[in-house]
Amino acid sequence: MSDYELTDEQRMIRASVRAISEEHFKPKAAEIDRTRRPPKEHVKILAEHGFTGVFIPEQYGGPGLNLVDIVIIVEEVSRCCANTAIMVGCTDGATPRAILHLGTEKQKQAYLPKIAKGDLLCAWGMSEANAGSDIGNIQTKAVKDGNEYVINGAKLWCSGAQASDLFLVLVRLDSAPGLRGVGAVLVERGTPGFSVGKHLDLIGFRGTGMAELVFEDCRIPAENLLLPAGGMGKLLQVFNADRIATNPPICLGIAQAAFEAAVAHTKERVQFGKPLAELQGIQWKLADMAIELEASRALLYRAANRVDMGKSNAIDASIAKVYINEATRRVTDTAMQLFGAYGLSEEFPMERMFRDVRGMSIGYGTTEVQRTLIAREILDGRYSA
Ligand SMILES: Cc1cc2nc3c(=O)[nH]c(=O)nc-3n(C[C@H](O)[C@H](O)[C@H](O)COP(=O)(O)OP(=O)(O)OC[C@H]3O[C@@H](n4cnc5c(N)ncnc54)[C@H](O)[C@@H]3O)c2cc1C
Structure with a gap:
């Protein structure tokens, strides 16, 4: 497997999570945002299909999937409902991961099987x-x-x-x-x-x-x-893997949805007698969005795969997070521009996607702090191409 090429099994995971998300999560995304209601019922749906606590090993009741699998799941859920993707993090995120890697046997037995079933959120x-x-x-x-x-x-x-x-x-x-x-x-x-x-x-x-x-x-x-x-170094290592598993794939899923909506809109919207998509200036915007999405995905899947292969990930996680946070902000901003005034209206999903992506370059270590971490790795001689 190259650094980020998917296996047949991973393609099946993507197809399955996409189908579930399209059917159950996408129709509720606007209402969840409007009513400020955490969609716990979506965790139950994911649990029924075995998509909660997926990194948890079989001995504690989970399927023991790897980080690339998790990135696929989170990206697909986020493409349909970013708030639900945060709920996925409540079963696959920093807390259960820390319990698995740092907890006592009693803590693992007490919590991990319930988290794997989606019965306990963290x-x-x-x-x-x-x-x-x-x-x-x-x-x-x-x-x-x-x-x-x-x-x-x-x-x-x-x-x-x-x-x-x-x-x-x-x-x-x-x-x-x-x-x-x-x-x-x-x-x-x-x-x-x-x-x-x-x-x-x-x-x-x-x-x-x-x-x-x-x-x-x-x-x-x-x-x-x-x-x-005195043990914070160990916890920060857990956070590094989790930094790949949650924030960047959530951003990528949102931006992918914004891109798809922009493509559909520019093909349908007629101005000056023809669809917007026939104007070269519009086409170049769509091309730039696709370039940023592909670059983001390549960085993210490579970073996740390196963790799965047991290779150092400190700089990979930071590089992926900074690039994806900023690229997906640009993609959702361009998508909003392509929708014109409709993009600003709460009647359409674009403004929600724009709002959701914005905070991600602050959450889970700001892009400035990530740049400091990257620079430290470079200057201490731990980075090579
Ligand atoms: C969507 C979202 C979800 C979050 N979820 C959680 C959560 O679940 N649990 C939790 O505990 N926290 C959570 N947070 C909080 C998040 O971890 C903090 O917002 C983040 O660590 C930044 O801290 P701050 O907001 O206090 O900003 P500050 O640290 O005050 O930073 C303000 C500005 O100064 C810059 N800055 C600070 N220090 C430096 C430096 N050394 N060099 C250069 N620039 C610097 C920052 O980059 C930023 O631009 C979340 C935040 C967001 C936005």
């Missing part, structure tokens, strides 16, 4: 009011008290929070400065002292149930510790 709380890109400034504290930890603090911008049952929470565990004092705990919904705040209404992804997490003397069993202080 979110992760890292960002705080004064800790965005600078996660070394995390202030939420977990203090050991006998067989428990007592958590106090608050997390911001937690995607999927209102739909989720289990939360990976980054906390300050000891007095060591910066990231060295930070670790992670698992907190279940319903734990006294823990509450999920009101919906945070961003420009896009309005149906993801994004919310604040609040901890007021919240006591969890000490066995819910996922990562002790």
Whole structure:
């Protein structure tokens, strides 16, 4: 297999997820955005077809698919409903991945089989009011008290929070400065002292149930510790793989849908006596969109495949994320332009796609921070063509 060529099985996964998404998710996408409702019922549909928790190994109840498979699934779901793609991340994202790679056997047994069935959704709380890109400034504290930890603090911008049952929470565990004092705990919904705040209404992804997490003397069993202080390097490695699995394929799916809609619109819309698509200036815009989509897909599938082959991925994930975040913003912007005033109307999906893509170059590590990570790899001699 070349770095990103798909196998027959992967083509079948794509066809199957596309059919499910076209039938069930696409017709609901506008309503989910308008009503700000996380589409949990779509998780059930995906679970019925075996498309939840797909990276989870068979011993914990999942099919043990690889990262390329996940990218295919997320891209196809996002092409029809980006908010549903975030729900996929609640079963395939950072939290279950961290449990698999860093958790105790008891934590894996307790959570992974339920996640694989789509019965337990997960979110992760890292960002705080004064800790965005600078996660070394995390202030939420977990203090050991006998067989428990007592958590106090608050997390911001937690995607999927209102739909989720289990939360990976980054906390300050000891007095060591910066990231060295930070670790992670698992907190279940319903734990006294823990509450999920009101919906945070961003420009896009309005149906993801994004919310604040609040901890007021919240006591969890000490066995819910996922990562002790000093281990953040390991968690950041998990986030690197997840950075490929969620944000870029979601962007790609949205931009692919915008592109397809723009092609159809320019073939139908007649101005000056002929379809827009017959004008060379319009054709060149369509060609540029296709070039950016293909380049994005090549980068993404190559990055995912390198992870599956066990090769280093730190720079691959960052390069793919930056390029795809920015290219898909350009593609959705051009698609909107090609729709004219219709593109700006809430009656049509274009403005939602434009809004949804915009935040993705901020979420999951901004494009500026990714560029800093790429530069560090180059300057430390870890990058070669
Ligand atoms: C759609 C979306 C989903 C999200 N989901 C989650 C989630 O599930 N869980 C969670 O914990 N958080 C989540 N976040 C929060 C996200 O992780 C933060 O927004 C992100 O880390 C940036 O932090 P900030 O917004 O505080 O911006 P800041 O860190 O304040 O940055 C502001 C600006 O300064 C730039 N900047 C900062 N530092 C540097 C630097 N060293 N060099 C150059 N430029 C710099 C940034 O690139 C940015 O342009 C989400 C955000 C979005 C938009």
